[in-house]
Amino acid sequence: NAGVMQNPRHLVRRRGQEARLRCSPMKGHSHVYWYRQLPEEGLKFMVYLQKENIIDESGMPKERFSAEFPKEGPSILRIQQVVRGDSAAYFCASSPRGVGGKNIQYFGAGTRLSVL
């Protein structure tokens, strides 16, 4: 009964490199959410996706960040030209339902990104 799977668990990048974070939702879930957590902070919403669609990206920085959830394969959060301020834990969540009704989100263990 696999939960939300994120990989890698830890990612180290140098400034200017690209970071790709992957998320496979729970079986049967077609709604995926990405959150970012800075040290000693709560999680902050970034983006909500369904298969092949971005539903809400209001929490995504305007530049360098993008997300996708293709028809096949995991959801990807991509950060181009990383800077030190991108260092954080990135969490993916999935839910069986989206907009409307009770939306229970199940979180993965996160990817901890360190930018040197």
Add this chain to the structure above:
Amino acid sequence: GQQLNQSPQSMFIQEGEDVSMNCTSSSIFNTWLWYKQEPGEGPVLLIALYKAGELTSNGRLTAQFGITRKDSFLNISASIPSDVGIYFCASPRGGSNYKLTFGKGTLLTVNP
């Protein structure tokens, strides 16, 4: 705005003690969620509350949705060492049911 203020920021207690923490906001919310996060892991949902005044238990945990809809509390009875972690309140914001806002968390340490 729609910030969630959690208190206390941290707690150091002895095993067996009861714990109470709360979450307040200046805005009205329709849902209150309580999550626990252990080191190196993602948040795990403990209790979900959907109605003002609702009181819900999950084992030794009890949470209530305040009648003003601006606050919620979480109680843990007879704490044990594995209760250690950060407890977050969260609620959907911005008119959505999916865009969760999280408080900054209460760090709980339990001394055996």
